Amino acid sequence: MTSMQLGLIGLGKMGANMRQRVRAGGHEVVGYDPRPEVTDVPTLVALVDALEAPRVVWVMVPAGEPTRETVRKLADLLGEGDLVIDGGNSKYTDDQPNADLLAAKGIGYLDCGVSGGVWGLENGYGLMVGGSDADVERAMPIFDALRPEGDRADGFAHSGPVGAGHYAKMIHNGIEYGLMQAYGEGYDLLEAEPLIENVAGTLRAWSKGTVVRSWLLDLLVKALEEDPGLQEITGYTEDSGEGRWTVEEAIRHSVPAPVIAAALFARFQSRQDDSDTMKAVSALRNQFGGHAVRRAD
């Protein structure tokens, strides 16, 4: 294994864990974060100075403007032969503009989808990368440190050119929406049926041997052990963008995606106090059939 230096920008929940895992892999990591209590260096300039050229800098900040702004700064601070990797959940359409901006200064660019959440520190992260073969090759020691142990191909892929890594991660998350909703519907049905006196045990019995066994199922079993009947929480569920983008891609490619769309809409629904759609339906039933409506207050 080649030991490398890595600059890592963004030491939040994900970034801090990744710093730890890359260091455990035998590499030197210089981390930067605006919060003094977690950062290794006081400024971005100091981070760049702390690395020997040619540098590799991993960006792990919130998607959208924060990531684009960081890339713009790096385009100023880095130089010919350096390499930037965006490991956040950026939309894939940000990647080519980022790559172009950096390429104008002779700086390379990779986009890397990272999956694994808070468990990645221990289990390793699944990685999907977009960019050139040469850039991927160069950063491979870092990818090898981050990915799960075992066969590289089970936790790492070079998915295609710039943009492919984030595209793959977006689809990964779209699938994730569908999987979670499928387990959720099944859980709801088990809870609804009086015959099933042992919902949590039934789900746990699917952990091994069955067709539906998965890591998400393991987590659902764990959640039910920690909060039997999920009585401490509500169904209010946020979404962080990738599910929306996946459905937009389905539209762009004319690919039917009823399951992923249904999972996305269920989240929207979970955040509504009431539904204008259903008010209209209820009003219509009242109009044509005299069916009772439920009055507000």
Add this chain to the structure above:
Amino acid sequence: MTSMQLGLIGLGKMGANMRQRVRAGGHEVVGYDPRPEVTDVPTLVALVDALEAPRVVWVMVPAGEPTRETVRKLADLLGEGDLVIDGGNSKYTDDQPNADLLAAKGIGYLDCGVSGGVWGLENGYGLMVGGSDADVERAMPIFDALRPEGDRADGFAHSGPVGAGHYAKMIHNGIEYGLMQAYGEGYDLLEAEPLIENVAGTLRAWSKGTVVRSWLLDLLVKALEEDPGLQEITGYTEDSGEGRWTVEEAIRHSVPAPVIAAALFARFQSRQDDSDTMKAVSALRNQFGGHAVRRAD
């Protein structure tokens, strides 16, 4: 036009209006209802006695056991050559058993789907009938009185043998679910968009000339005039069975029915305070990503 006698059992919201419309059509109607203030005769026996054989008796009572019980009583009270018409929202699978029971006594049977709601008194009712040609022919003066004026085929169909009338009505109602949900979603989207300053006016502008013009749209416009912004009601929406049966038929016939199923599920959703499905999804997001859940209370 031939003037007829008709026995009519069930003088609720629909039945009372139908009595009025059939009478306005020049027929004699003897109505029976357990409520003394609306009934024409004190008992079912009195109703049968008041009619000259061969009798035609229209049943307009709640679907399910009440209708089946009424048919059983009529099988006892009526005789050879009489005819029973079930005009309620019975499940089509009740029709053949009802017909068989009556046929054993020489009594004919028709099932008739009736659409039009509280407006049918004025506009006439759309009718879909199942049964034999001879029985249909015999009851035609009543059907002609109930259906809208104009061409018979625009408001009446002999859809097929016994069961076909209720089957057609069930599908009619399944479509109705889909139509209402489509208007509801569109209304919701107009309400959500700040550019649309005039939601009610926009919907009303679709009343004539447009592709989406319909009676349901007219009713939505009317509802919004009566309750601007639908502020007086909630989205809680009941269902009375035909939507469920339609989806079950879709399953039985292996016909995809995503729109009707989505409309049905939206009603289920509207009646839930919270969703076990979404609790599971939210719990999973918390488990793998440390994403915040919304705590109960």
Add this chain to the structure above:
Amino acid sequence: MTSMQLGLIGLGKMGANMRQRVRAGGHEVVGYDPRPEVTDVPTLVALVDALEAPRVVWVMVPAGEPTRETVRKLADLLGEGDLVIDGGNSKYTDDQPNADLLAAKGIGYLDCGVSGGVWGLENGYGLMVGGSDADVERAMPIFDALRPEGDRADGFAHSGPVGAGHYAKMIHNGIEYGLMQAYGEGYDLLEAEPLIENVAGTLRAWSKGTVVRSWLLDLLVKALEEDPGLQEITGYTEDSGEGRWTVEEAIRHSVPAPVIAAALFARFQSRQDDSDTMKAVSALRNQFGGHAVRRAD
């Protein structure tokens, strides 16, 4: 009624009918189209010259670049005090840029959603307009000529500022997708059920009095009369964009739109020879259960 002059650009299926209807309304219309056999004037310049200032010019060309290009040309050719109306199916996001471009020359702008298809010539068109009160007032004689006869509010709305007209039309078309799919699913179920011996007659019996009566239903009845069993056509169904945009708006506004999305996906599906999604599902069933797959060729 005030008689006006109108310039009309685009004399396709819709534009030619609209020219005829506006003329029938007592106005002077100068139409331009690149096809010599339909145009009134040889060039756009000639059209502008043929109109007295202040001019009103209606653009009725394909949405997207053709409309944007026409607006750019009009920004050059028209002048202070003139008014442009985009009556095509432009995406609402094109409207403000178009309005800004024209406003820089002192030219007004309205966006007008137009519904009615090939029947609008006879029935009038439903109109939804976005723009300023003053501009709307000025073009009102043209709107009055185009809209259905009767109460103005039943076929015309000033929906809001620039963009609101096309937004409303987009949602109108999204609803249209849902309505058509609902009727389609119902038709499919009637066709699948042997009890229904008279599918076309059953649908026609819904034309009057029923809850599902609508213009689209009338058209379905007509289609079935012209092509019994719809045996001459396939289910391959195009889409022209508004359905996609509607689902994208649902995503943007976090509004669940399961029915409109399902209708859109059904069209995508109708155009696929085979589905990669279902290949994956079939392959999975084979992997875990040894279930037979259907081999290609």
Add this chain to the structure above:
Amino acid sequence: MTSMQLGLIGLGKMGANMRQRVRAGGHEVVGYDPRPEVTDVPTLVALVDALEAPRVVWVMVPAGEPTRETVRKLADLLGEGDLVIDGGNSKYTDDQPNADLLAAKGIGYLDCGVSGGVWGLENGYGLMVGGSDADVERAMPIFDALRPEGDRADGFAHSGPVGAGHYAKMIHNGIEYGLMQAYGEGYDLLEAEPLIENVAGTLRAWSKGTVVRSWLLDLLVKALEEDPGLQEITGYTEDSGEGRWTVEEAIRHSVPAPVIAAALFARFQSRQDDSDTMKAVSALRNQFGGHAVRRAD
């Protein structure tokens, strides 16, 4: 471990593997199947005779009438104190009648959902059981032989009274539909996107560390290795009933199940040459807008 005798009826793909696994667990298995080449005994009577009372007999024949018929025969052949386990994919509504029939002879009954497919021989089977505590306890050595090694609770649950085992298995399979469809949609989207040059590798990179890792994903990776691009198969996908039942249960319990329903409908769709629904939609577009239809032939 207690060594037991087990009678096993049905030695198909599943039954034969289970005989092997139970024997490997140290138990004596007497298998019966009408096919002479696989059976251990020539007749059902011989099977019963080969077992010492009190007997335990596992039924592993096709769901529906074959299973019900087998249970009727066993009610005749077995006696007081014996125990029947239905391990097939019976509908849960068959269980109580089966249990009642057997109970009248003093014979116990358990229903056991079995998941694991052709891989169960090697990995063990996930088991969900319905019935009394005493009957479950008695058959536990067999369950322990069949389930995966390790913690019993990870592959076995006593879900509730008679019927609960098959109910749980039905929901398991409903979830399975949703999971497969989610992966399928994701695969379809990756295939549709030119940026993703390495679809199979991308999916494989999700095998470890990611949120979507699962056994089904492993199988999809394997399928793509065996048939790159899934070019040898079509998307035609059968269903064996549990998905339909799950949606019917969702309807019965008023639980929204949009994802499982969408997955079921996608299978229906995959088996259609053309869609009457979409023919109607296409005919409507032609009627109102003059849009082209695609002609049959």
